[in-house]
Amino acid sequence: MTFRQARWDEPPIWELSASAPTGRAPSISGVPDRWTRKEALRWPELSELEVLRHYTRLSQMNFGIETVTYPLGSCTMKYNPRVSEVIARRKTATELHPEQPVETVQGALEIIWRLERMLSRITGMPEISLQPAAGAHGEYSALLMIRAYFRDKGELGQRTEVLLPDTAHGTNPASATMAGFTTRELPSKSGCVDVDALRAAVSDTTACFMLTNPNTAGLFESDILEIAETVHRAGGMLYYDGANLNAILGITHPGKMGFDVAHLNLHKTFATPHGGGGPGAGVLAANATLAPYLPIPRVVKSGRKFRLDYDRPKSIGKVRSGPGNFGLDLRAFVFALIHGEEGLTHVARRAVLNSNYVAARLGKRLPRPFRPLVKHEFLLSGEPLLSRGVRTLDLAKRLLDEGVHAPTVYFPTIVPEALMVELPETESRRALDEYVAAFERALDDTDEHLRAAPTATSVSRIDEVECARHPLLSWKDLRADGLPPGGASDGRKP
Amino acid sequence: MVRWIPDSQRDEEEMLRAIGLTTSDELYSDVPRKARIGRLGIGTAQEEGEAVRAVDKILDRNRPFSRFANFLGGRFATRYFPAAVDSILQRSEFYTSYTPYQAEASQGMLQALFEFQSLWVELTGLDVANASLYDGATASGEALLLARRVHEGRRFLVPASLPWEERSVLSNYATGPGLTVVEIPFEERTGLIDLGRIAEEVRTGDVFGVLADVPNGFGHLDDHLFELRSTVGDLPLIVRADPLALTVLEPPAHYGADIVVGEGQSFGIPPSYGGPGVGLFACRKDFVRLSPGRIVGATHDKDGRRAYALTLQTREQHIRRSRATSNICTNESLIALAFVVYASVVGPRGLAELQRGLAERARTIASALAGLDGLRSPRFEAPYLSDFTIELTRGTASEFLERLRKRGVLGGVPLRDPRPGAPDQPERILVSATETVDDKAIAKLVSAASSALASTGGSK
Structure with missing residues (x-):
């Protein structure tokens, strides 16, 4: 396993500069004073390079189609032509x-x-x-x-x-x-x-x-x-x-x-x-x-x-x-x-072929509900993992560590512990084989590793329940919350 | 063979064999014969270079606004945007990614959206912003639905000066739950909303929300907004606001707005004939669990590192289905990214100075036109920023704008409902200042307008 996502510990943009305007916004002729902002907009003053560096670093902490296979069911994550x-x-x-x-x-x-x-x-x-x-x-x-x-x-x-x-x-x-x-x-x-x-x-x-x-x-x-x-x-x-x-x-x-x-x-x-x-x-x-x-x-x-x-x-x-x-x-x-006429028909046939090819192989490892012939996407059930104390969510997170995006999970709800996999026509056979191998490595990993995943992404597992229970939705909330500046150093556990 | 579909026929044959099939037709054995189609008839494949030439040939029939003395604006900005903004949008990690459901692999987009939300909160003075809606008009529609969730009633009040297409969009959002959009007339001299009429409507007890806009559909600032809160009592007050205007104006929360919506295209991306843009949405904290759209929250990973994730998702369609607060799934993340990158590149002082400069330029345009016989400039006696309305006293706006176009001038946005059967409308045009409007462009506008009016006989 060699994949590592960038880990910049990039602070929010307002922590990059101590300089922000103070006082009133400029007044404008003919505009009554009651309209004028009494406190200038609170946002950092940064150089263009500082802004570019910030967002370029953020981009490096984001999976995209040109970096990884993205088999998200129902989303058709195919190559977006340049x-x-x-x-x-x-x-x-x-x-x-x-x-x-x-x-x-x-x-x-x-x-x-x-x-x-x-x-x-x-x-x-x-x-x-x-x-x-x-x-x-x-x-x-x-x-x-x-x-x-x-x-x-x-x-x-x-x-x-x-x-x-x-x-x-x-x-x-x-x-x-x-x-x-x-x-x-x-x-x-x-x-x-x-x-x-x-x-x-x-x-x-x-x-x-x-x-x-x-x-x-x-x-x-x-x-x-x-x-x-x-x-x-x-x-x-x-x-x-x-x-x-x-x-x-x-x-x-x-x-x-x-x-x-x-x-x-x-x-x-x-x-x-x-x-x-x-x-x-x-x-x-x-x-x-x-x-x-x-x-x-x-x-x-x-x-x-x-x-x-x-x-x-x-x-x-x-x-x-x-x-x-x-x-x-x-x-x-x-x-x-x-694409033209032939190209579009080829799109469909190849997407369906990709899906069936991977479905047949992964179907040997996890149950596939319903009939075997599928179209552009297929379902797997992570139910057998439950006896190991591992959930579909753990498998999805563990796949991220392989440098592939996770499938759509827990949908449709008629299948317990569902994984919905879609491999569009722009994925090569080699990419499909690598995907199957990554999936198998994830399944074969220890229960402990699965539950601890992901570890190779820019952050480790996030407790989304906690996030919803104590919502911090903007800079204003962070100020009110009295959190110390962000980044790895703040040491606060959820 | 399109090179975006990889591999040779031989690979595909081997893959077919691996799943026990011999031809790709067998992949479709589940499609009944009676449901099959013949040829589509859409033409044969083109090489990339060939397609580029063909599309460029069509696009060359467009005349971009930059080739004119351009006074178009209003709800779509034709301003200049620094190249740095688009260079970030072209990072494929951003533009090719999906909605960040897998938070650990999507921290970049999540953090950018959190910053976007924070910026709209700072601009509006409200507590919470979402991660974007489709555009300004649909954001107003969602605000209408949210207002109905927090207040009883069937009537929703909007200024009659609101552009016709926004009134149409709002009527569509009102249709499902059986609500009515009521247009409040404006004062003839100032274009400002008729507060007396609002008070009357509120007294009926059947109103569930009120919307006002900053600037209004005529480009003006409505001083009555400061009295609106006391007029409407505890009714949800929605303000639709222009983000650049909010860099110099009081945040709407300070005069009582409960929800602030807007269109964010003016922060970073050209109008591309109307889309994509980005819908801005902020509300009071106590409304958030009834509000529409994705919301990013700040949290920590299990090692205590700052992290971000989509949150409060139990409001949303993928969890709550028919009981969701909105049907929205795909929104406008990339344009939300453009919004926050643009604001950060230009900076808070730069934005306010830009707005001030455009307002000065708008005054120069208004005075230059004011001397002409055959139009009133500005039409309304009320303060304004970059946009204002003129009214022709003879001829039609469409003829006038057509004469201007032939002289290399895009004179502004005609303020009319183009639907047949729409009531008689005064010949009004919204004129906007952009950075590209210099003295030469203004002189060109005045000369073209003067000759257009001179060749229009008689008064209307």
């Missing part, structure tokens, strides 16, 4: 204000229009909106569209319930609640939707069934056509959570499977960077019935010119400022252009 980063930084892309006259942003509108056409083909849905900022935001927007649709039909009073499988991403039920629906989670059968249970659950109170396919157990819902028929016969809408689209590019799509509306995560399938938790981009795709409800403005092409169309009387309006995360749309456009 060329997309270069293109997204062109002045012709960044120096555009959303309120510029359309004559001056014809290129941006063309990118949006062409990406929408591409995504329409990839999803099999006629209309696309790039407005939502992330996947959950797309879900929420789609549910607002469904709400508006049933209101127009005079059925909103009755269609109050959103159904979902118990394996659904947490964002699904949370989005449904925010959109004013009640939710009911249906128990899965062998990791998939139990169609009989769904038949029994749907009724004229059903607004929508939310599903991701392949699902969070990594399984393709083979009964998808029956599921669609069941929901539609009850008059409900079928919602596609596109978090797992990577597995089925060019094989099937939400349109063909019978979905009415979908969201996609450009920051998963289309390789835009996750940014440490955003920015994302949550594309909306709608069938002909729901398309009139998409957010405005819509980009339309008239002749050779592009313009923004606000004349959509049924639209839900705006879900955020500006037309969307254009910087991310552009990166995704470059990704799709370079």
Whole structure:
């Protein structure tokens, strides 16, 4: 074991300088005195180099895709192409204000229009909106569209319930609640939707069934056509959570499977960077019935010119400022252009192959619930470790010491001590073999080492329960808490 | 073959054999035939260089604002940002990482987010900030929902001067729980919020929250904010504030704000046609367990070393599901990083001086335009910082701005609701000062505006 993460004991930025402004902020002519800050902003005065050194050191205490294998299930941590980063930084892309006259942003509108056409083909849905900022935001927007649709039909009073499988991403039920629906989670059968249970659950109170396919157990819902028929016969809408689209590019799509509306995560399938938790981009795709409800403005092409169309009387309006995360749309456009038809299909096949290859090998060491053929990700159960006094959490932390990121853990909740592993298409066979070896070394380590892990990261195990019990959430709290300056030297035990 | 997908066909065949399959089609034996598709029809693969040329050709049809005498601003800043900021964003350890669930391997991003939270706390004077929301408008929407959690009622008050798209976003957040967004009119002369109307609304007993903005939708500072707390009693008071303005203005907590939201794009990244930006959110300590979004806490590792972790997660969707305080998962961490790096590079004195300088420049622009026949500059009699509103007394704002554009001037943001059927609106434009506005640019604006107005006959 040779991996060591940087360990800088880097203090918080305000401890790097004793110099901070004092007294009042400068006054401004015409601005009454009552408005002026009586105490200048409390923040350190540092040189540019000091600031750069601080954040460069912090970056060295952070796992990223260009440093380690990052098999985080449901997150599709694939390589984020450098060329997309270069293109997204062109002045012709960044120096555009959303309120510029359309004559001056014809290129941006063309990118949006062409990406929408591409995504329409990839999803099999006629209309696309790039407005939502992330996947959950797309879900929420789609549910607002469904709400508006049933209101127009005079059925909103009755269609109050959103159904979902118990394996659904947490964002699904949370989005449904925010959109004013009640939710009911249906128990899965062998990791998939139990169609009989769904038949029994749907009724004229059903607004929508939310599903991701392949699902969070990594399984393709083979009964998808029956599921669609069941929901539609009850008059409900079928919602596609596109978090797992990577597995089925060019094989099937939400349109063909019978979905009415979908969201996609450009920051998963289309390789835009996750940014440490955003920015994302949550594309909306709608069938002909729901398309009139998409957010405005819509980009339309008239002749050779592009313009923004606000004349959509049924639209839900705006879900955020500006037309969307254009910087991310552009990166995704470059990704799709370079891959083309064959490339995208290869993406899916290789991601599924990677996942099955590693699943077969790790399945010899830990139980795999459900059927063996998986799609982009697979589940393992850490349950047998419990008899050693070791939990899935310990295994996850021990994997960090191998210089690989941990899988998603304890999700979905239908599998005890779950580990959810996703190995996107950009991981080489060699990387996969090394990952399996690292995983095996972790499993074969002593119980004591597993419980003590991690030890090779920039800090050792953090007690997150203690952190929540006694929350210190800003510099202000640290001052009030009377903690001595941070770093290894402060010696305070939790 | 795209080189981002590694290995040869032979490797893939060996991997298939290792799992007992012979062709990659067998990987999809669980997809029913009737659900399969034919070709996508999206075109063939392009070499990287070929794709770059093709995309650049499209992008070249854009005219970046830096090629104009540019007065665009408002909710999206067109200012200059030091190169050092983007150099940090280009560290792949930051930009390629995921949400820092594995705290021990993600201390860098966690510490940066903790610093970001601390900065928004210092700017607003409140107790707690989260690790970001999508943008300023959605942060206002989440604030509306939080207000409803802490106070009964069905009506939420906002100034009628709030930009139309923010009112639209708020209406969407209000829809689910069956709430109503009520627009409070402004005083004709000053553009300031009508306190009497707010008092009337509050007396109905059905109001659960009030939002005001600094500067307001017209770019002005609303003196009535100092009276708002006493007018609304114990109702949650939300202030949407511009971060640069807060480097020189009293923190909103000092005049009674319970929640302060904002858009942080103006700290460090160019507008990129509207996104990504970053939603800023801070609130009182006693609201925190009902508040939305990721929050980073400071703690220690088991060896006593200072460490950071996501905390209070039982509020969140991945734990609480349908009972979560918000559905938000992916937020805007990287832009939050840009925010704190920008503020640290420019420094507190630099930021305040920048705001002061822009305000001086805005006054020069306003006076230069004030001499023209056919517009009122500024339209409202109220203090302002970098942005102010003008109103045309003849012609339309869209024709006026189009004439300016043809003379190399981006004159500002038209303050109108573009939806058909929107009520008749005065021809108002929000004009903004940036560092790139020099005397030459102002002269160009005045000359273009003067000739545009001269060629517009008759009064409206």
